[in-house]
Amino acid sequence: MKLLMHSLSLSLVVGCLFATSVSAADAKAGEQKAEACVGCHGQNGNSNSPQWPKLAGQQPTYIETQLKAFKSGHRSNTMMQAIATNLTDGDIDDLAAYFSSQKPASAGADAILAKAGQPKASMCLGCHGIQGEGKGQFPRLAGQHPNYLVSQLANFKNGSRKSGPMQGVVSSLSDQDYKELAAYFGSL
Ligand code: HEC
Numbered sequence: 001m002k003l004l005m006h007s008l009s010l011s012l013v014v015g016c017l018f019a020t021s022v023s024a025a026d027a028k029a030g031e032q033k034a035e036a037c038v039g040c041h042g043q044n045g046n047s048n049s050p051q052w053p054k055l056a057g058q059q060p061t062y063i064e065t066q067l068k069a070f071k072s073g074h075r076s077n078t079m080m081q082a083i084a085t086n087l088t089d090g091d092i093d094d095l096a097a098y099f100s101s102q103k104p105a106s107a108g109a110d111a112i113l114a115k116a117g118q119p120k121a122s123m124c125l126g127c128h129g130i131q132g133e134g135k136g137q138f139p140r141l142a143g144q145h146p147n148y149l150v151s152q153l154a155n156f157k158n159g160s161r162k163s164g165p166m167q168g169v170v171s172s173l174s175d176q177d178y179k180e181l182a183a184y185f186g187s188l
């Protein structure tokens with residue numbers, strides 16, 4: 001019995017070590033695979049153009065969902081669909097592990113717009129996190145390029161990007177609200 005307990009705890013320890021090294025290897029493998037992404041999304045996923053969303057510090061579950069959505073065509077974008085088509089589920093996991101573990105840098109924003117957006121943002125924090133850091137399927141908004149955020153809000157409104165929760169949220173917002181909210185989150 002004592003021997004059994006020993007071998008049981010040994011296998012638990014080995015199991016844990018294995019799990020740790022696997023997830024470390026994922027981000028490492030993801031770093032190499034990310035060479036195909038950094039030309040647009042920037043070194044470490046901190047792109048410096050609003051054309052390309054920042055991926056650094058983005059929630060891993062969200063990154064996975066979006067890559068699968070581009071792959072299936074649920075989210076449409078010519079560039080990303082061409083890229084996601086060639087990714088396996090393993091690649092997607094590795095890339096999500098890599099980008100989510102990178103340190104996000106704030107995009108910055110117009111201070112006056114950001115100040116006007118702050119009180120309006122309270123209606124977003126329940127899902128997107130108190131600091132806009134996101135959680136699980138809810139994306140990080142903090143530090144993202146304001147112009148990218150505005151473009152996505154417009155896509156939800158015109159229905160070219162589909163999400164039940166977000167379509168409900170944007171229906172009552174104006175273009176000015178988008179700019180202010182995007183500036184607030186981008187400034188974090
Ligand atoms: C040629 C430029 C280009 C390359 C290369 C590229 N992307 Fe993208 N990516 C984009 C654009 C543009 C968007 C925004 C699409 C939109 O407006 O809906 C995007 C969006 C994304 C998103 C969604 C981000 C969000 O906040 O919703 C993810 C995740 C993503 N890309 C991951 C990757 C990964 C991983 C790679 C490498 C395997 C990659 N991209 C390579 C241009 C690129």
Ligand code: HEC
Nearest residue numbers: 065123124127137138139149152153162163165166169181
């Ligand atoms: C009920 C939960 C909920 C609330 C409240 C909410 N969101 Fe979202 N939001 C989501 C979900 C879920 C997604 C991811 C949609 C998808 O998978 O495409 C999302 C995605 C987004 C995106 C796209 C981010 C990216 O990287 O492409 C933006 C921008 C956004 N939300 C802004 C806001 C703003 C601004 C508010 C407040 C006015 C808000 N959201 C309130 C659930 C919510």
